Amino acid sequence: MMILPEFELARPRSVDEAIGVARAATDGFDYLGGGTDLLCNYKWGLNTNPTVISLRHIGELQRMADGSVGGGVTLAAIEKDADFLHDFPVFRRTLDRLASPLIRQTGTLAGNILVDTRCIWLNQSLFARKALGKCLKADGPECRVVKGSIDRCYANYSGDMAPVFMVLGGTMRLAGPDGERTLLLRDFFALDGIRRNVKQKEEIIVSLDLPSDAKTLRASYQKFRVREAWDFPELAVAASARMDGDRIEELSLVANAVASIPLWMDEIAAKYRGETLSDATIDAIAEDMRKAAKPVKATLLPPGYRKAMVGVMTARALREIRGDVVTEKQSGEAA
Ligand SMILES: Cc1cc2nc3c(=O)[nH]c(=O)nc-3n(C[C@H](O)[C@H](O)[C@H](O)COP(=O)(O)OP(=O)(O)OC[C@H]3O[C@@H](n4cnc5c(N)ncnc54)[C@H](O)[C@@H]3O)c2cc1C
Ligand code: SF4
Structure with a gap:
């Protein structure tokens, strides 16, 4: 049986408070959306941290209106929003085939955009990883998929929502210690399975926003x-x-x-x-x-x-x- 490691759980009520907790967590932290990806990795003992900051109680992340979807909105809530699906029907089938109804009930939009890269060498139990040999992404010296790679991981990006937001011209609103910034989602990702994107560790995804002409x-x-x-x-x-x-x-x-x-x-x-x-x-x-x-x-x-x-x-x-x-x-x- 795979059990969760011990960690401190923080439940901030605002984005600013969450960023404050993150800055104080000098031994390492992770933000938590629905936990359907992060907590699986924790159970596998993959890159765990002693502090977990739940974003579930932050009202600002739960808003959804006019093509703007808060980072904390669940995939199931998007699936049930008739106005959003009317304006952007491509999400109906995208969501219908994303994970399972139970996971969509808990998983959030920001968690989906940030879903960790996956690899058949890595997404295994600790027992299996010890047998296969550790790799660059978790405590090993080199990549096992591309032999000899000591500075780049080739694990696969597997989130379903980001590509759809990208082709619709979506932008992302991030809040961090230095304030807010907005960037095109197509400029967010960075080609390495460990680094993955240009988000600073303490930054929180506040929302993803679609331009009004995306409806056409x-x-x-x-x-x-x-x-x-x-x-x-x-x-x-x-x-x-x-x-x-x-x-x-x-x-x-x-x-x-x-x-x-x-x-x-x-x-x-x-x-x-x-x-x-x-x-x-x-x-x-x-x-x-x-x-x-x-x-x-x-x-x-x-x-x-x-x-x-x-x-x-x-x-x-x-x-x-x-x-x-x-x-x-x-x-x-x-x-
Ligand atoms: C059996 C199974 C099948 C799955 N199938 C699919 C699939 O078909 N397609 C797919 O796309 N995904 C799939 N997933 C992955 C995952 O469940 C979803 O991507 C889900 O949307 C993740 O959201 P979450 O809120 O649970 O993320 P979490 O696990 O809470 O977090 C994921 C990452 O996002 C970070 N994070 C979360 N919210 C924020 C925020 N607001 N700001 C900054 N950082 C944040 C966390 O720190 C973590 O790094 C599957 C998972 C399982 C277990
Ligand atoms: S470093 Fe290589 S073996 Fe390890 S997760 Fe990345 S791609 Fe897979």
Whole structure:
């Protein structure tokens, strides 16, 4: 049985108070949302800290209105918000296939954006890790997936909400010891499975915000997972477009769960703005996405298969945006 290690639990009532507790915790701390990711890692003995600061009692993080979602809002609350889903229907299917109903009941939006990178070498019990050998991300000298890497971890980013917020032009509001700042979510991530993003340790995600013109985008999130009941993505593609008839006016693409961060594919998207969204264009974009994705063996499925499926999922996303009826298959055939 895996049991939680001992820690001090703080329950601040405001963002400022939480940041104060964090600054005083000189031996190390973690913020806690719903705990569905953090506490699993604690049970595995992965990078634990002596102080845990729960953000559940901070009202400011629970607000949701007009495309702004507080960091502490649960995934289930987003799923039940008819106005939000009406304005941004892509989240309906994204949420429906994210973890399980029970986890969505507890898991929060900020916790989902910050879900730790995953790796088949690391996300194991201590017993298994001792047998396999420790790695760079937890007390070891080098990466086991990319042999010889002593300064970069290649664990997989597996959050489902970030890529969708990215293609809709979402921004993130952070509060920290030096005040507040806002940045585009696409600029938030940093390509290393340990560092993961540009957030300072004490900073709190206050909200994620969508611009009002995001309502006029067509968007799709296509996720490939091993178990249909619930599972992290083995790979996924998020896409959004603003169409002028059948011509692509704006296009955004993210390849998800094939690297340590959701990959913002701006060069590929820029190449096809102004083109007609024909079968030939869809095939060309899908092929560019396939070529650009370079997954490593950090998840269950072989990297070559996941790379090929990035192309399939891109085509599926673009067909959905075009208005085709897209069927979901678990095979490698194009839809
Ligand atoms: C069986 C299982 C299946 C899962 N499947 C999926 C899946 O399919 N897709 C998916 O995306 N996820 C999945 N998850 C991961 C996880 O449950 C979700 O990502 C969830 O949304 C995490 O939210 P949380 O509030 O529980 O995060 P927590 O575990 O509380 O925190 C996660 C991280 O975020 C930090 N944090 C939390 N809130 C804030 C804040 N406001 N400001 C700053 N830091 C903060 C914490 O310090 C921690 O580092 C799964 C988990 C399990 C156990
Ligand atoms: S990618 Fe390498 S360093 Fe990162 S968790 Fe896996 S084995 Fe460890």
